[in-house]
Amino acid sequence: MQKFSTRRVGALLLAASTLAATLAGCAPVVLGGVALSGIVAADRRTTGTQVEDESIELHAVNLLHGHYGDRIHVNITSYNRQVLLTGEVPTAADRQRVQELVRGLENVRSVVNELGALPNTSLAQRSNDTFITGKVRASLVDAKDLTANAFKVVTERGVVYLLGRVTQREAQRAASLASGVTGVVKVVRVFESLSEEELSRMSIIRPDTAGNGNASPR
Template sequence: MPVSRLPLAGLALLCCLLPGACSPTGAAVGAAATGGLAASSEKGFAAAVDDAAIRAGLNDRFFKKNLELFADVNFAVEEGRVLLTGDVPTPADEVEAVRLAWQPEGVKEVIDELRVRDDSSLIDAARDRWIATELKADLVFDREVSAVNYSIEVVNGVVYLLGVARTQQELDTIERYVKQIAYVQGFVSYVHVLEPAK
């Protein structure tokens, strides 16, 4: 009997409203609850659960080790691959973040796209959020793109894309959207294509 996604979605919403939902434990429960949505993606339910477990492990390790690093580092997880983005204070913090990212069981690859912080980071943060929001909206409203298959991170105007594309054409469509967004400085794709162009 298929698992209903409605109770899982309700659990995720409930976790957001409860005290402590932003704690590593709350994040772990929320990540597990979102497995229902991820199950509809190309990677399937088992991979979605594995990725949720990795994300929970990352939250736990970063939170316990270094609260500043926990706040500075963003991570996307797809098929056991962890993409690190964000700005960190020092090169030593970057090394520590990569070390922590390898620790959860099931991690197959760590992609380090962290940058050491500069004076423009705070100014660029709002613009980066705007770019990410714009791209996510483009993907959600395009019926030819399965938006649930992608994780998007934007750092200093560079768009990092991680996930699974059904076809090369779908990935090309996303790249066209990226190029049309103002203030984008670059595009880096770590997308696995299920059906490459012939």
């Protein structure tokens, strides 16, 4: 049984392989980051920030496993040094403690704590969440008016969390697409806002990054 598993969900085809990895073993603490290879250039974060986010996720996994072992199920997703915590812990005190531990890590600037004081979800539920993530990613890829790689998608108990540096138009469009996916209970935005002017300047400075990549329910 694997102790850790990295979710590397791209579009719908990649979701199938991710689902197989999930079924291969339990994952009490899960990384939320995607592979850096081939993605660094297609991201609205700087390369340095992407590396920092990966480092934050890895350090958080090790830290929480050292404190809790397999007694908790926490998904850790860092985007632009803002960490989203999803999953389940035994008590409200554990929920607060996990937040404090992660907040104390180097380079973490804020934490969005969406942990539930609940029993750990079943393998079937986690597999369904992975499948939903894949479908949401596919809908973003299919949308001609969005840059899919500007978004990171996390699903927990049917709730879809959307992260990224996006404009208001992009945020609304992505949330609308995600909410229309079968099985989605709610969509929560964990975005950082960009103005259309900022996005235009970014595209001019980094034309190769025009490609694909605080919490409030919509």
